[in-house]
Amino acid sequence: AAGDHEAYLRHALSLAQKSPPKPSNYRVGAVLVNAATNEVLSTGYTLELPGNTHAEQCCFEKLAQQHSLSADDVLPDDVALYTTMEPCSFRLSGNLPCVDRILQIGAAKIRTVYVGVYEPEKFVSDNSGRQKLQDAGIAYVHVPGLEKEILEVATAGHEK
Ligand SMILES: Nc1nc(=O)c(N)c(NC[C@H](O)[C@H](O)[C@H](O)COP(=O)(O)O)[nH]1
Numbered sequence: 001a002a003g004d005h006e007a008y009l010r011h012a013l014s015l016a017q018k019s020p021p022k023p024s025n026y027r028v029g030a031v032l033v034n035a036a037t038n039e040v041l042s043t044g045y046t047l048e049l050p051g052n053t054h055a056e057q058c059c060f061e062k063l064a065q066q067h068s069l070s071a072d073d074v075l076p077d078d079v080a081l082y083t084t085m086e087p088c089s090f091r092l093s094g095n096l097p098c099v100d101r102i103l104q105i106g107a108a109k110i111r112t113v114y115v116g117v118y119e120p121e122k123f124v125s126d127n128s129g130r131q132k133l134q135d136a137g138i139a140y141v142h143v144p145g146l147e148k149e150i151l152e153v154a155t156a157g158h159e160k
């Protein structure tokens with residue numbers, strides 16, 4: 001139900017607030033949910049794991065670490081990814097974008113991606129993630145209402 005979507009995004013936003021502010025990225029939170037049971041499978045926030053890690057990336061890596069398997073071996077077949085900011089399609093650092101990580105896991109597992117905001121133009125001006133995910137058969141849903149709060153948290157490390 002729509003109310004649940006906002007609740008999961010608010011959970012993700014509370015995770016984003018744990019991220020150490022940096023001028024070169026956004027503070028993002030993400031939650032992986034078993035859409036059939038509403039069970040939270042994994043959570044993540046930007047820089048949670050060592051290295052220059054993204055929130056979505058941390059969700060997957062934590063899951064894989066817990067089971068010493070790859071995320072796609074562990075996930076059930078009806079997963080929803082909630083992320084406060086849409087998954088990146090390109091990273092200025094050159095690291096693997098999260099859209100590609102989602103595509104590696106595949107549409108048979110991750111059925112829907114729910115995003116709180118689209119990526120602002122600051123670092124990457126034309127995030128192509130939505131198109132790539134939809135082309136792969138993954139539903140992409142913008143959940144409105146939290147934009148202001150999400151962007152305030154996301155850009156806390158940026159010069160004012
Ligand atoms: N969805 C999302 N989750 C994150 O956890 C995060 N930090 C970003 N940020 C997107 C932005 O485009 C990249 O942070 C910059 O392109 C710099 O790239 P790096 O992060 O240094 O690889 N986007």
Ligand SMILES: [Zn+2]
Binds near residue numbers: 099
């Ligand atoms: Zn990313």
